Amino acid sequence: AQSVTQPDIHITVSEGASLELRCNYSYGATPYLFWYVQSPGQGLQLLLKYFSGDTLVQGIKGFEAEFKRSQSSFNLRKPSVHWSDAAEYFCAVDNYNTGKLIFGQGTTLQVKP
Amino acid sequence: EAQVTQNPRYLITVTGKKLTVTCSQNMNHEYMSWYRQDPGLGLRQIYYSMNVEVTDKGDVPEGYKVSRKEKRNFPLILESPSPNQTSLYFCASRARAGGGVFGPGTRLTVL
Numbered sequence: 001a002q003s004v005t006q007p008d009i010h011i012t013v014s015e016g017a018s019l020e021l022r023c024n025y026s027y028g029a030t031p032y033l034f035w036y037v038q039s040p041g042q043g044l045q046l047l048l049k050y051f052s053g054d055t056l057v058q059g060i061k062g063f064e065a066e067f068k069r070s071q072s073s074f075n076l077r078k079p080s081v082h083w084s085d086a087a088e089y090f091c092a093v094d095n096y097n098t099g100k101l102i103f104g105q106g107t108t109l110q111v112k113p
Numbered sequence: 114e115a116q117v118t119q120n121p122r123y124l125i126t127v128t129g130k131k132l133t134v135t136c137s138q139n140m141n142h143e144y145m146s147w148y149r150q151d152p153g154l155g156l157r158q159i160y161y162s163m164n165v166e167v168t169d170k171g172d173v174p175e176g177y178k179v180s181r182k183e184k185r186n187f188p189l190i191l192e193s194p195s196p197n198q199t200s201l202y203f204c205a206s207r208a209r210a211g212g213g214v215f216g217p218g219t220r221l222t223v224l
Contacts, residue, residue, distance in 0.1 A: 032210070034212050034213070036215075042217070042218075043203060043215040043216055043217045043218050044156075044203065044205075044215040045215070046212040046213060046214070048212075049211075049212040051210060090155070090156065100146070100158060100161055100171065101146065101158070101205075101207075101213065102158075103148075103155055103156040104155070105154075105155040106155050106156075
């Protein structure tokens with residue numbers, strides 16, 4: 001069965017430091033992969049997506065993610081974190097056959113001044 | 114503006130009183146879904162629809178119904194709400210190869 005694992009429940013980084021959020025997936029075929037962000041009291045916003053092609057994907061707000069098939073990973077990165085990046089981040093994989101998005105448990109990012 | 118709208122945004126109700134949460138999208142997306150979000154449990158899919166008149170159960174469908182009579186609308190129906198359905202609900206729509214647009218959420222409390 002398809003699944004998504006985000007190993008880190010909480011991460012705290014200092015403002016200006018780099019960030020990497022981990023995501024591992026289990027999927028039989030070539031996956032469609034996504035990262036979403038949820039600010040407090042808000043809905044989810046799509047940060048970036050990977051369907052095929054270049055394994056390094058650029059997204060909004062200065063985020064990028066790298067697809068590594070050999071590691072079944074799709075980690076999210078940002079070179080310099082801003083206080084406004086504090087939020088919950090969700091990785092998701094698409095079951096293309098059903099259109100069903102499968103989400104990880106989420107990682108809460110705290111940014112220290 | 115491309116968006117998914119949900120109504121109501123907040124609802125407090127009592128056990129057993131039928132309710133409907135509406136969801137509408139203006140992007141002509143094929144896929145629509147309902148999720149509930151609970152602390153410690155993440156996002157769990159309730160139902161999804163791949164097109165008009167095509168719906169299927171997600172991970173937690175018990176106690177919920179949906180319908181997809183028109184492409185733009187995907188209402189969530191709770192025939193007899195119970196306290197364990199107190200949650201934050203999100204509707205989402207996406208094209209077949211798209212990332213999806215989420216609604217703002219509906220916070221439901223069942224007393």
